[in-house]
Amino acid sequence: MTVAAPIQPPKPEAVSSAKRRIRRADEGPARPVAGRRRAGFVMFLSILPFLVLVFLFSYFPLYGWIYSLYDYRPARGLSGSEFVGLQWFELLVGSPTQVSQIAQVMTNTLAMSFLGIATSVLPLAFAVFLNEIRSTWFKNIIQTLTTLPNFISWVLVYMIAFSMFSTTGLVNTVLLDSGLITIPMKFLDTDQNIWLTMTLWSIWKGLGWGAIMYLAAIAGIDQSLYESAKVDGAGRFQTMWYITVPQLMPTYFVLLLLSIANLLNNGMEQYYVFQNAFNRNTIQVLDLYVYNVGITGNSLSMATAISMLKSIISVILLLSVNALAKRVRGSSLI
């Protein structure tokens, strides 16, 4: 078996590695070329499962878009369902009411995503302050207690919310018994401030968890920075502001970028459990809307068409962020 020799003169590193290989080649016959190929093949095999996974979970689902061209009936299967062409897309843009419904859904999605991004400094601040607590056991307790809600599912969070804020819940009972109000207040059956309350719930749930990344980053800050700052006479708040915060900024920006990429993916569990007839107009985010139309409303094909909207907007978002990065940093992300 022969291999074509490289036409260009070999680069210095290539030369040295070739030398090393020659030295090894002395020990056994004809190993380098076959070994390299085999090593390459083994390398390929080891990334293959991930390629398969990426294909399975990122590209294969795109096949599902075909459902938007049919009138899909689960009982009949795709082959037994009627082909309707672009009917669902026409329906989506067919009437101003339909368009305004989707506009409302997009407004909700973006509003709650941006509120989430705007409040993403809170875990950072929390981590910085938590780090300043000297008493270890107290720090651990606080960290455990704030991290714990992250592991409670949204269904249970809603149970907590319900037992506290429903018309017969704890808060209303206390208020009624103390004579402050005579009619129970409706905390859940209302569309007042729904974006805000939803944001507060997710902060309550995610604050401690979000801080973990920053705590890890803080642990990695060079202690000599603090020592020299102290020698220069910096106080605690000054070290926090001039050392800890700037050192955390790279981590913060990476996380911020990731959360922008997930702008439309603000999940649906939270909104699904909190939704009711009174707040549906303002709580319905894109994922929830797709669920309500497709699964609850039994129009799977229509829901597929709507969900394709998400991909289109995501691609637009990606391209615009990329263009921005190109202009600002001089290099593109993709």
Place this chain on the structure above:
Amino acid sequence: MQFRKVAAFVVAPVIALSALAGCGPDQEGTQPSSSAAANGEFPSEWSEEITIDVFAGLANAMGEQPGWFAKIVKDKFNMKLNIIAPNVAGGGDTLYNTRVAAGDLGDLIVTDKGKKLDELVDGGLLLDVSEYYPAMSNAAKYDEAITRLNEGKDGTYAFPTQVSSLKATDPSEGIDPTFGPFVRWDYYAELGYPEVGTLEDLLPVLKQMQDAHPTAENGKKVYGLSLFKDWDGNMMNNAKQPTTFYGYDEVGMVLAKADGSDYQSIIDDDSQYVRSLKFFYEANQMGLLDPESTTQNYDTLFSKYQNGQVLFSWWPWQGQSAFNTTENMAAGEGFMLAPVEDLKVFSYGAEPFGGKQVLAVGSEAEDPERVAAFIDWLYSPEGTYSNNSQTMGAAGPKGLTWDLNDEGKPELTEFGMKALAGGGADVPAEWGGGTYQDGASWLNTTLVLPIDTDPETGAAFSYKMWETFQEATSNPLYEDWSAKMGDAPTTMDYLRDNDKLMVAPGASFTAPADSSEIETLRNQVKAIIVQESWKMSFASSEAEFDSLLAGMQETVKGLGYDKVLEVDMANAKAQNELREEAAARS
């Protein structure tokens, strides 16, 4: 070594993939080639115990059927019922769709005829039980209805519910209508039986009742009206109920009068539906409407009725069955029909060809023969007595709740009186244990109407229609009501004699399947209607009510309400034609 590891990495997703592929519907269900049923008879014993999945479209409980009904089924068929209840799971057709997409709805399926049945047959999810049909001797009595139901299908797939030997123009209800304004009669009597001209006149009466009795015995607040959302469909379900007091029933977005004289679009300003919403709105303004209405489900509400926390009910099978226990009635307490002057209560005529629901055997059924035998048993007198003993008034298993007396007439036993009319009783261990109410059939589906006659006893399956029961249960509440209502023996008699009943002849009408576009529009429109109806009921002012109504009308019209309405109007009229035919035939 390394290669093996790598190989494992490669193989893992392949295994995962093939496992996923294994989830797909397996169209070639295996059928037992030889069965006893082929000889025209089911086996009398089943050696192997099985648990069947029952997709029960009307069930209000989920899990394994407990108690005495489970015991009977176990003894007869060596079989346990695992009830899958979309009503409990919530989310409309979610459960139905996911199970259908997986290719296996259940061993026994209770679903709607028409669109759902047709698509299940087309999709190969139901089993043709022609093979077992000759052995189904109890079902054979309703052969005409079964044949008609399976018309145009290549085999015998579905079995009708609510069959009887009654005429189409006879009410399918026995002594109580399906709908009606029922109030706490004892409180109503306290007020000196005030006159109630029409629906809205009930509000001041309820207000006085609530003011006089602000808390129930358990210390909880009493409300005039309490609603629930579980059954919302084309519209807010609870808001449809008052429209039935005036002879209307829903056909999609249309309210059609039983005699075919009026068809209303529900969202019109002057429709009966909007009138109901206004009724709720006014009740809320007066503090009569339970604020928990928006969150509670049927079960929670039912226990509120049991505790006397609610003063009004639009169904006898809700208010009366929860609160009218022997003890309460002996004390003169209970729900009775209010004499609203302009009543014209809608009554479902008996359907010679069966009601809306059908039973079927799933194509993946583990032991289809046994499921078929079970369905057949549900048509038998024994099955009818047992299966309909939840709210439909059938007497329950012979020997436990009732027996023939010395004169050969059926009579409730002491236990039966306690269990059925006395607020419940504990079932003896040899009958399965637990409380009687909990052990009743969870199917909540009537195959043979309990008001039909049992050929063995010559009396109805429903104990409420037995002379022995009516004599035994005379009580102060009932006597007081009867005296006020011109000595009417039962609610149905009162309504019929006073021309306050409107029977819609049983036509076994099934609306044709919507086109894909109409169906999608309908689903969008109904979600908006339900959502806005709740908001209107709890509106803070008249102006808000009106603006919500106008907003709803505009939104649904923008979404294509008119197209849906057109379809429903045509359906409503087609239904009426069938009703007229059925009436002429009987």
